[in-house]
Amino acid sequence: MPEALEQDYTLQQLQQVTHAINNGQFVQVRRILAETPPCDTALLLESSPHKVRTQLWQLVDPDIQGDVLEELSEDVRIGIINQMDPELIAAATEDMDDDDLGEVLRSLPEDVYQDVVGAMDAQDRARATQALSYQERSAGALMSTDTVTIRPDVTLDVVLRYLRLRGELPDGTDDLYVVDKENQFIGALPISTLLTNPPDKVVADLMDDEKETIPVSMDESDVAQLFERHNWISAAVVDDNLQLLGRITIDDIVDVIREDAEHSMLSMAGLDDEEDTFAPVLKSSQRRSIWLGINLLTALLAAFVASFFESTLDILPILAVLNGIVPSMGGVAGSQTLTLVIRGIALGHINNTNQKFLLGKELAIGALNGVLWSILIAGVVAIWQWDFVLGGVIAFAMFMNLLAAGIAGASIPIILKRMNIDPALAGSVVLTTVTDIVGIFAFLGTATWFLV
Structure with a gap:
């Protein structure tokens, strides 16, 4: 089935199920779920608000609950498992492959995990112990022992x-x-x-x-x-x-590739790649507040740097109008480099032998872009304000910030990786701090030197 048709079919299923639940037609919902593959049932659960999801799970055939749990994202799976008795969890995991069993058990809170293992028979308990003996996100945790x-x-x-x-x-x-x-x-x-x-x-x-x-x-x-x-x-x-x-x-590897891609994309926004789209408001708000707080601190740091030039801004109010241009351009240029370098690290393209070349290349790109865009902005500001010195000041600041953005965008992920910090998670915050501070200091500092 083509992807577009499959998406339409899943949307149609979701609408049918939601309408049936809202009208109390639980027998019809159970019939729909019985005809739905476990992977599509998991998609229906992940696409449903919390209240509907709870009702849906109660209508899923217990014989396929284990197959559905395998397909769910971690956050959704934990939410559903928290509603289940340990005996039911143990029964649902009975026929799971070892790798899926390990993934499910690792997502359990410690007290729930102990109860679930206690409810297993000796054979499944041994399988669980073996599955959890390998380090998370390793080949051992990913493998299945079912071989010929x-x-x-x-x-x-x-x-x-x-x-x-x-x-x-x-x-x-x-x-x-x-x-x-x-x-x-x-x-x-x-x-x-x-x-x-x-x-x-x-x-x-x-x-x-x-x-x-x-x-x-x-x-x-x-x-x-x-x-x-x-x-x-x-x-x-x-x-x-x-x-x-x-x-x-290969089916396990497809999951790894998808998870890595989602992790890189969502981490750059400060989000958890396993976060439930329909999680409760308070829970989602708490998770996002962490990175909003960090971003606030970096913004305050940039404002603190700008405060050193408060007297300059009082004398030349036009500087306040233009002050956001330089950091903004640096942030965009740095983000481009940062994204490419994080991708290169993820694909294994960047190593100790080519890091110097990469830094030199990004330095050259930053210098070339700096020359191009500084000339352009200088011309616009000089004509707009009829002040060629002001045009030169913003041109110099633009050049310096684009140069710094290129270097920072290439070096920050490499440095964070060496420190065992996820570049996708922390890179954008560090980069924004660098480009904001360099941009503000270069523009207002140079303006203070030449115009005041």
């Missing part, structure tokens, strides 16, 4: 008979993993090779013994880059001794 392994000394006919006895393959299986008696990874046999070669061939002669593997501790963003670069459908996850632990499939 074979030995190198058997024939393809033996492998085919084994698969027939097994009955089914895990979703996304494109390779069978070849291991020795100690479960050490030694290669992979593509399904296409298995199906297109004579059955008397031995696995060892056909397997890919140079197949790359993923260390269990690798960050999930780095894993996503490997999948993108190699066009993998799945990849084996191993420990330091090459013991096969599990596998990661």
